[in-house]
Amino acid sequence: MTEQRIGIIDIGSNSIRLVVCERTSNGAHRVIDGSKRAARLSEQLNDDGALPDDILNELVDMINHFRLICAHHKTGLIRAVATAAIRNSTNRNHILSRIREETGLEIELISGEEEAGYGFLGMINTMSVTDGFLIDIGGGSTEVSLFRDRRLVQAFSFPFGCVSLTRQFAKNGMLSDAQLADLEQLVEQAVNRLPWLKQTPGLPLVGVGGTVRSLGKMQQAYIKYPFESTHNYPIEGQAADELFELLRQLPLNKRKNMPGLSKDRVDIIVPGLAILRTIYRAVGASNYIICGAGLRDGLFFSTRFPDQPRLDDVTMYSVNNLAALHPEAPMQHTTHVNRIVLQLTELLYAGKPSKDQAALFIDIASTLHRIGASIDYYDYKKHTFYLMINSRLNGLSHRELLICSLIASYKSKNRTKQIAAPYKPLLSEDDLALIYKLGMLLQLAIALDRSETQVIGKLIAEESEGKLHLRAVRASGSLAVERKEVESQADDFRKLWGLTPVLHEH
Structure with a gap:
């Protein structure tokens, strides 16, 4: 690759993000710009499962804004991908052609398995963990993978995420005991259809994405942890359960004051953590490990080093x-x-x-x-x-x-x-x-x-x-x-x- 700067746009179901990576004259890589916009696309689909035109107009404006930031940085290549919300929309071809016509960008619509693969690459290139499960809870899908000896063995994308299950079970962000039981039953039934998820208990569950990062930030604030990074931060199952129950009992106006929780996650954090805990129990995990990298990092490595994206050391x-x-x-x-x-x-x-x-x-x-x-x-x-x-x-x-x-x-x-x-x-x-x-x-x-x-x-x-x-x-x-x-x-x-x-x- 000859590009000195690469722009990566991730059109997710909960948020749309841009990251601009630079290769310096010394051959080092660093992020020089980034931007995030809350979008809640999977919440915006109408009764026919289509993304309405007014929301699509906002999406086009946002992508054009990101494209201008990339132009300002003289970015040689922009790679834009879309995940579950657009993947699941009934008018996805219309969405992709509108974006292409009005921004000049060709959007890659990646499958759930590809999404899991890029998430795995981002994680495995930034952590030294050898074996485990990887989970990425998005707004409209949840990817779960099994890796052994630093290689991806199995991956599956479930058609639910923290935004879609908030819409289904917790419209106001509050989750009663009955609603929690219904949500857990839905996730358990989905997990039970994949026998490989239950065959290797005792491995860590490595989490990427905003739901899990929020868990790490809140947990660190709660115990006054002396270190600022959540990347490679381990959490015991019981500690996560205690924090989950604490959050679930808090009304939204009090929950928004929880240290470590961003305001655009206040209503979706409890359903998101409910998915996380249910899968944690189902796979018989030993503990959680928070990973600060993920899909965008995987896209960077696969773009920058297409012949050998996985690092040896x-x-x-x-x-x-x-x-x-x-x-x-x-x-x-x-x-x-x-x-x-x-x-x-x-x-x-x-x-x-x-x-x-x-x-x-x-x-x-x-x-x-x-x-x-x-x-x-x-x-x-x-x-x-x-x-x-x-x-x-x-x-x-x-x-x-x-x-x-x-x-x-x-x-x-x-x-x-x-x-x-x-x-x-x-x-x-x-x-x-x-x-x-x-x-x-x-x-x-x-x-x-x-x-x-x-x-x-x-x-x-x-x-x-x-x-x-x-x-x-x-x-x-x-x-x-x-x-x-x-x-x-x-x-x-x-x-x-x-x-x-x-x-x-x-």
């Missing part, structure tokens, strides 16, 4: 993408530090069960440790922490992201304790001990290229008699700067590692 793709977004960090220095610190980790963790985990954390932290310099060199560690913690580094849990960010921005034990304090519930004492040790190890690796000239061509490291001997086998110049830097860190390093680092010229 979600985490390192994401890490390298973030590094490429901050080209101010000196690439040769960062690569050199990364190589040295991985060599030292290999030596100091040899034979220890935590070796692989330590190597992953230090690999990520050393690759990203200088990105904060893109804001301000003088306090770049503080900015590195902020950038990492607020970037979606995919494939990592919130705890793992926090650990990597604290290692990358490490200056001293006390300073790290201060930065980590607001996130205390996420970190154990063992986690902090690991952060201190790996943070100090990264500082030593940075010291070994303090001149940023890669003066040490090859390093031999060995432990003996309480010392960590570092021998520069191939040095292309004076090691005076590096030696002084290593000496200044020796005491702090010894306190954490029980070893005094000494740099020798071979």
Whole structure:
């Protein structure tokens, strides 16, 4: 693909969204614009199942508005898809031809199975989960998929969603016990027609889409969770049930004040969560995991990388993408530090069960440790922490992201304790001990290229008699700067590692 910018328009049953993705000159990808409009298309179908002309006029205006935003960004390609509301409308051919005539855009009407496939791709390219069920509750349809070993095994699209079932069972957004029982019966009967949904209990139910994201935001606000992202956020079944009952009892005027719930979901959230809980119970899931990616992300990956849209290594793709977004960090220095610190980790963790985990954390932290310099060199560690913690580094849990960010921005034990304090519930004492040790190890690796000239061509490291001997086998110049830097860190390093680092010229 040669396009530098791609616009993706998702004409959903509940909302219509635009996202504009850019490929930078360094090969990194990022979202540079986005817009969302509530549409409730599946609510607007008339008694004949057709979308009335006045609603279609609004839809055409909205798509033209999105097209102008794309034109403003000089977007090379716009990919527009429509899902259940238009798929299920009796006048869909008329809708698609009107949009084509009045906007110049060819809309892809994707099937329920294709929708599930793109949703799966968006999820699997942003999470490290191996096996599970995936659910996407839209306004007019609900896609459920089974994946094993990171591959899609089965997928089905149910012809109901949070908007259509609100219309059927909860016209005013309130769901009585009897209405809830009727809704659950409808969903259970649909599930029972697909035996594969009940054959693998004990797997997580990964949720994408607005209903599940709202659940994550509300749950985090309810328990005062210290981390802002809902992506890769786990929720126990019982916690979701408690929140559901709390919401169901609240009248709409009070429900709209619920922290984490957007005002355009106040009436449809309870029927949406009722679908979610019923399918959760039916598949015998172990817990929920919220996924912040989904259909639009899947469309991006399939458009940008048509030959191989599924990523092999979600985490390192994401890490390298973030590094490429901050080209101010000196690439040769960062690569050199990364190589040295991985060599030292290999030596100091040899034979220890935590070796692989330590190597992953230090690999990520050393690759990203200088990105904060893109804001301000003088306090770049503080900015590195902020950038990492607020970037979606995919494939990592919130705890793992926090650990990597604290290692990358490490200056001293006390300073790290201060930065980590607001996130205390996420970190154990063992986690902090690991952060201190790996943070100090990264500082030593940075010291070994303090001149940023890669003066040490090859390093031999060995432990003996309480010392960590570092021998520069191939040095292309004076090691005076590096030696002084290593000496200044020796005491702090010894306190954490029980070893005094000494740099020798071979």
